[in-house]
Amino acid sequence: MSATATVPRPASVDGRRIEAVEVPGDAAKRPLVLLHEGLGSVGLWRALPAALHEVTGRRVLAFSRFGHGRSDPPGSPRTPAFFHEEALEVLPELLPQLDASDPILVGHSDGGSIALIHAAYHPVTALALIAPHVFVEDVTVQEIRRTRELYESGGLRERMARHHDDPDAAFFGWCDVWLHPAFREWNIEADARGLTAPALLIQGADDPYGSLAQIDRIAAGVRGPVERLVVEGAGHSPHLEAPEPVLAAIAAFVARMP
Secondary structure, rough: HHHOOEEEEEEOOOOOOOOOOEOOEEOOOOOOEOOOOOOOOHHHHOOOHHHHHHOOOEEEEEEEOOOOOOOOOOOOOOOHHHHHHHHHHHHHHHHHHHHOOEEEEEEEEEHHHHHHHHHHHOOEEEEEEEEEOOOOOOOHHHHHHHHHHHHOOOOHHHHHHHOOOOOHHHHHHHHHHHOOOHHHEOOOOHOEEEEOEEEEEEEEOOOOOOOOOOHHHHHHHHHHEEEEEEEOOOOOOHHHHOHHHHHHOOOOOHHHOO
């Protein structure tokens, strides 16, 4: 599927523009809605939206959160509450604009956590969560500190500037929340217990940002059916590092959904 198959989907929340795109597909089936990682954007999904359409035939939608990609900046500085704000305030206003009722949410990292919170309180058809977080681990904080050093040395900032209108807003909006002392107590396992929709949990075996305890705790806590895929040799982005098994798992999972 060529990049020309992606079409813009104008959207806004609270009067601020959100970059959103769609790969058109079968309108009779529930769409896939992609929620990106902490430093991600529409463009940084790379080939995944088109690939997901190819293996599922469904509409695939992606958007950049405020301060990411080509979306407007957030209305106020992010706080540790931003996961719940995105899940319970932004998504409910955005999804109807994208004609995405009862979606299949595909969330990566922070986007997986946001998807999980949203699905605990709002109707969804299913969830595919890639490297989600439900609590804060020491390894996560240590890796984010290393990432901040890379950003401040210049190399990472230069790369991010190719994908974000304001790379500083995108980076520090993510980094400052995760490294905030109060965030060490962040935990969404209580939210996860509200999930009844089917969930596919995917994680790289060598993820430097989190251990397999993350998906273990999700599987133990939710009330809906759970499937797991641990991708050997993959890190924090198995959908980019080992796309074949990830695409196959998602395709088989959503084939059973309306």
